[in-house]
Amino acid sequence: MPPKPLDYESINENVKKSQYAVRGELYLRASELQKEGKKIIFTNVGNPHALGQKPLSFPRQVVALCQAPFLLDDPNVGLLFPADAIAKAKHYLSMTGGGLGAYSDSRGIPGVRKEVAEFIQRRDGYPSDPELIYLTDGASKGVMQILQTIIGGQGDGILVPVPQYPLYSATIALLGGSLVPYYLEETANWGLDINELRQSVNQARYKGITVKAMVIINPGNPTGQCLSEANLREVLQFCFEENLVLLGDEVYQQNIYQDERPFVSAKKVLMDIGPPLSKEVQLISFHTVSKGYWGECGQRGGYFEMTNIPPETVDQIYKVASISLSPNVPAQIFMGLMVNPPKPGDISYDQFVRESKGILESLRRRARIMTDGFNSCRNVVCNFTEGAMYSFPQIRLPPRAIEAAKQAGKVPDVFYCLKLLEATGISTVPGSGFGQKEGVFHLRTTILPAEEDMPAIMDSFKKFNDDFMEQYEDHRGYSRM
């Protein structure tokens, strides 16, 4: 009998090739254990609300009112909703043609895109054109759409940092393109070295790959570094020289935990440089409502802004967006609210500031606790989480542990992470899911567990790790056989 269309051997090879570790083997095992009743601490996905972070009150009130617009006419509405939330809900409903239940423009509600453009202008000090801003169902959808536009086949390469967020590797594989890695330098605090970039591009070209785009994740995922302005300048210059589109993943722009390097957008740096670069370098910047102190992952809201993309290409991107009709409308409202939050004098302003500052300051403390915790463990070194939501410690696995992993048929860091999960319930993602230099092993955790749980989590990690090392490390004085 011939194989059926959906037999494993006959499905699209690109689908099989694609890997997405954030929800891979470790996550599945953790879910199993959870079903068996074990307490699992999910630190595998940057999913703050799942770990107890409360949503900001104001945006939820506004969106709830948009969901149930009949409440706006109810004399009792003031019992549950502050006046500024009511006003905001009316503001956004007036922008839609048919409320939350109608498809919007495929690019997103024009009024919200205008608010996004105003936000970008306030942030960067340079004008932004709402026509070049597309709202999306989360940043991932935007990244997929842009990569789909760029990648025509195997000969098209995308420069991606390693370690990287596996959205990029998975999508490039699905689309049948080539991932061209450039390594971040762990010893230089995950710095981005232009010489390394140049080498990667040359190597790819030597193999016949046309490198078309470069991805930067700033602040870094999983690496947590914040790029300096000088570094961004170099990157843009490099893209100019090498004729690359720069894809700026800036979804963690609110998540900054140090003061030396505040977030600077690639767009601002590009405009600061001025012509010819500011008119020539093609840039797409991504943002989301899932991160920052919002953490509204479940809403699936995001946008991308296009700079120096010719209108004919924009038309094509529009066309592909239109096939999916429109991004979900509630999340578009969340995006509007995120870029245009309550202002001083608004009834909800104080509460909004209290809630958002509370979250951000706590994240800052957690970043510190986690880095310090890892660095106190045997054979573990960890760069400080300057931004984003992750800690990416290097685990120096002893040869005997690597041997044991091999025997178990596991990649060494997967082996370690599985043991960690079984022993402590901490669900992490092995570094191999993000890419790492050969022979070096990491894991990624989020810094999102509740602050009060943090010391206990780090204690239990330390205990596991030190026992593990004790078990697998050759002891001094132990006779060599």
Next chain:
Amino acid sequence: MAVSFVMRKSAAVRFRHLFNRSIAVLQNHHQHKHQIHHHPISSSTYSSLSSPLFSSRFLSSSSSTSMASSDSSFPVTVHNINPKVLKCEYAVRGEVVTLAQQLQEDLKAKPGTHPFDEIIYCNIGNPQSLGQLPITFFREVLALCDIPSVLEKPETPALFSSDAIERAWNIIDMIPGQATGAYSHSQGIKGLRDTIAKGIEERDGFPANPNDIFLTDGASPAVHMMMQLLLRSEKDGILCPIPQYPLYSASIALHGGSLVPYYLDEATGWGLEISELKKQLEAAKKDGISVRALVVINPGNPTGQVLSEENQRDIVKFCKQEGLVLLADEVYQENVYVPEKKFHSFKKVARSLGYGDNDITLVSFQSVSKGYYGECGKRGGYMEVTGFSAEVREQIYKMASVNLCSNISGQILASLVMSPPKVGDESYELYCSERDGILSSLARRAKTLEEAFNTLEGVTCNKAEGAMYLFPQIKLPQKAIEAAKAAKTAPDNFYCRNLLHATGVVVVPGSGFGQVPGTWHFRCTILPQEDKIPAIVTRITEFHKKFMDKYRG
């Protein structure tokens, strides 16, 4: 400037020649209408797009080969982007709609400059944009899930019905950590999938497994996902009805496969003949195309027919026999307007035949955007996948996980539409009156419009038994066809553009959906509010009369 691609009934290969020819026309045309622009662009190499794809009109680029060599320095230009992106087309939001948006801007800026004072969008099944109100109960629950902190407040019952509060509690308790703002399981929240599975069971009388359900941001991403899974190259084909909803042609083009058309028979109310399926399957095989799946849209879009159970049985048997995956687009399952027809899911039909998981691979798509709920903006939907090996299901899960999860509000709504209020619930009566009010009004609108179209000279229109559309055929006079040619556009596009300019009514030319060569149609939704229908009928009737007077010859 849309050029109609003309479909041959026989084989895809023959279509290819026509396709290339129409592209040649387009390219010439583009050069005429080229606009100078400071960004370098170049003509894409259409001739290399040799796969027998349907609906490959490429509309928007102003391109010029003369500029191609002058500058190819930008990494992203239309000449070097993914050719599959260039190739796909989506008429529902195509040229006529773009024109409508311009006219709307015009009207806003300079009222009174057109013979109408508003644009009426009949191009897209977007009911709430035309004034349809949401179901109160659903929205109450969604609002409460957005603000779970108020559920316990004593003031809440003053604003919300008791069963909405109870349902919101149920749902929030299903979500791990009660976190409505968190990414969920990539297939969707388990408790919601349980609810949906139960709803399917009640609908079909056969069990449904929550693990077979993948919640998605509307039905469209689910269709994309299946195409991505199935299509390896242009040698892989998908049998699609003609006329079809262009999501399919667009998605197949984007994923680099081949659309294998089968024609619905207009003369028998858009009947689906097994002999036609067989013929097209054989023709495709002869062309070296491995046909992997059959798409059936029931109730039909744009054609509005509801399949008989007997017909569905034959389709299921055909798929089993030929080893085809059955992709069942059942998003209009609640939209049936004639008493003699009922919606039957393909899963129910397959199970009634005694076919289990090992006999047939079946994917059923459902959406919150259609039905009486019409919640397009929520982007909620699901697919139920049955008859897949565990290995393949893992692959589907992995694809879903790259996008993390679908939006939670849409997930909740998908569960609500599959488990609406029941007898005895506080909201039951209101729910019923809202639902029945919308559905009976839609039925009346469908009938009024159908009858109106059938009175027009040279127009015949099948009944909309279901879905949200009418797809009348217009016999265009030779002079109109010539005028279209002179205007460098397809005759149906010419008609629709004229209709828009004269009336403000936006419809989609039949060529966006595919039609038998030499016939012309347009798709018109039945969604404008009922009180507007008489005026629309009058405007279209007047326009049509003038159009025919002008071109009758």
